[in-house]
Amino acid sequence: MTRLSDHNLILDTDSYKSSHFLQYPAGTTRLFSYLESRGGRYPVTRFFGLQYIVGEYLTRRVTREDVEEARAVIEAHGEPFPYEGWMRVVNVHGGRIPLEIRAVPEGTAVPIHNILMSCTNTDPELPWLVGWFETMLMRVWYPTTVCTQSFHIRAIIARALEQTSDRAAEELPFKLHDFGSRGVSSRESAGLGGLAHLVNFMGSDTLEALRIGRNHYGAEMAGFSIPAAEHSTITSWGKEHEVDAYRNMVRTFGKPGGIYAVVSDSYDLKHAINVHWGETLRPEVEASGATLVVRPDSGDPPAMVRLAVNALAAKYGTTVNSKGYQVLNHVRVIQGDGIDEQTIGQILQNLLVDGFSAENVAFGMGGALLQKVDRDTQRFAYKTSAGLIDGQYRGIYKDPVTDPGKRSKDGVLDLVMEGPRMVTRAYYTFDTDFPGSLMRPVFRDGELLVRDSLEEVRARA
Incomplete structure (x- = not known):
């Protein structure tokens, strides 16, 4: 044949x-x-x-x-x-x-x-x-639909930042991060859909988008990422050494001006925030000069983000900005599980009600960004x-x-x-x-x- x-x-x-x-x-x-x-x-x-x-x-x-x-x-x-x-x-x-x-x-x-x-x-x-x-x-329906959805979500986040942040223009490009590469049907879908998202934002973990951006749209570097932990890197230390896994992240990536993300719900998110991050490692986090981004990865997204932000505020304190909203000291939160347009809106509304700036939270969006669309999404x-x-x-x-x-x-x-x-x-x-x-x-x-x-x-x- x-x-x-x-x-x-x-x-x-x-x-x-x-x-x-x-x-x-x-x-x-x-x-x-x-x-x-x-x-x-x-x-x-x-x-x-x-x-x-x-x-x-x-x-x-x-x-x-x-x-x-x-x-x-x-x-x-x-x-x-x-x-x-x-x-x-x-x-x-x-x-x-x-x-x-x-x-x-x-x-x-x-x-x-x-x-x-x-x-x-x-x-x-x-x-x-x-x-x-x-x-x-x-x-062309596919990249256009991904770009369109990302564009409208950008507007939702932009409104929240304008209302609650002194740094809206700096914060906005990195507020919606592409986690979608593993959830699409092909390498080409990852690249083209990932680049469509990067028309509106600057954060991505989809390397294929960088290739298409450089080869077809003259972008030397279309988007950026940060060091981040996953469950395998944390749980490989064993439950009894969870705090050591976190300490390793602080000492490896906690450089002045740096930013790094650590998934923190492998066992017990409340314990991780209140004890490991909030007590044992807090002096090192504060002294590092870097920003720790805590990532919940299970449970109801709006509820988990609300829990994390409030718990971190209790441990690290906040600074009230010129618009009257609290900004976490030294730490941030990223939610990458269950994120879509609806949950983003709910999370941002919760932040506003609790008196926190939208700059405290970023979002990682996977299948809902690159895969849960079809030709009839926009008919x-x-x-x-x-x-x-x-x-x-x-x-x-x-x-x-x-x-x-x-x-x-x-x-x-x-x-x-x-x-x-x-x-x-x-x-x-x-x-x-x-x-x-x-x-x-x-x-x-x-x-x-x-x-x-x-x-x-x-x-x-």
């Missing part, structure tokens, strides 16, 4: 797409499709990840060998195959994909129900390519909205009686500002240069036209 290529661009589609070249009306020479969020959990999406998808995949050149391989696989699979069309890509276009993609700049926050990206063919003999690559292009759709058939413009849309919310747009679409609002504008012709557009061409005929840096992406909101 011959091994299939891992890099054959033609095979990166849905099986049924291969029959579509026979289904469009005779005389079809142009198609236009668009991507939008039709609603979902958040009212605004923060667009991200297309640069990676296009640069990593769509810029590859198709070869004759790719066409022959795809033909053999797809025909044996039970589908017809547009052999002459794909050979035209090879022979006429040098293997470059004859499409044009326009999109909003990455990092832009766009209200739902608006166009985010469009795709049209540049070769009138190959209009079906617009639909062939729906499968690949639609995957992403890629639909064809216009065609050129026998030289005449035709609007293309669906309007199902059974679900009016799935009515698709028609027209050659663009995103513009009308007063203070972003709106989708429709042209009923392909002959437009998109005046006042908020979108831009990012890909044409096999070439990535825009390479934004992560810094530029972060600056847009």
Whole structure:
């Protein structure tokens, strides 16, 4: 059995797409499709990840060998195959994909129900390519949804910091830490989802995000981490030597100006805080000049954080800031278990009620950040909205009686500002240069036209 290529661009589609070249009306020479969020959990999406998808995949050149391989696989699979069309890509276009993609700049926050990206063919003999690559292009839903969720959580934390902290701008970038790498479906998901989070924050334990950030977004260092203990490193000392495990952390990482995290609930969180951290090791922690971050990792997250903050305040004391809220001396808390948007809100509310600044606590978010999202979280759709058939413009849309919310747009679409609002504008012709557009061409005929840096992406909101 011959091994299939891992890099054959033609095979990166849905099986049924291969029959579509026979289904469009005779005389079809142009198609236009668009991507939008039709609603979902958040009212605004923060667009991200297309640069990676296009640069990593769509810029590859198709070869004759790719066409022959795809033909053999797809025909044996039970589908017809547009052999002459794909050979035209090879022979006429040098293997470059004859499409044009326009999109909003990455990092832009766009209200739902608006166009985010469009795709049209540049070769009138190959209009079906617009639909062939729906499968690949639609995957931008994932980094966009992760980036969107992270963006909205950032706003929740920012409000709490503005209300309770004198150091909101310094604290905010490190308040939501990515713990999600082990909880995703693939290495690529970890990297792309992890980088999507780093559009909004600077803290991450997902090394894959650094690789994609450097290779595809020009980020020398996309995010940062700190030394941290896990249960295996603490419990390897044995229960009777738990305090020695903690002492080792203080002496190894407790350098002036440093910060380190220690999971402290391997046995008894209350005892660990009140006795080990609060009495036995407190002089060393205070003298070290570093910040100890205590991590609860079990129990009800809001209750455990409340317990930890109050217990640490009783042992280490607090300083009241200019806004009247208490800031722990020498220590902080990070909660990394059971964290999602809801528990973050509950924890921050508890801090406010108890009179503590939000800067006392950071959050580590794993599966809920990178994995507990899907295409329907923001109801992403890629639909064809216009065609050129026998030289005449035709609007293309669906309007199902059974679900009016799935009515698709028609027209050659663009995103513009009308007063203070972003709106989708429709042209009923392909002959437009998109005046006042908020979108831009990012890909044409096999070439990535825009390479934004992560810094530029972060600056847009």
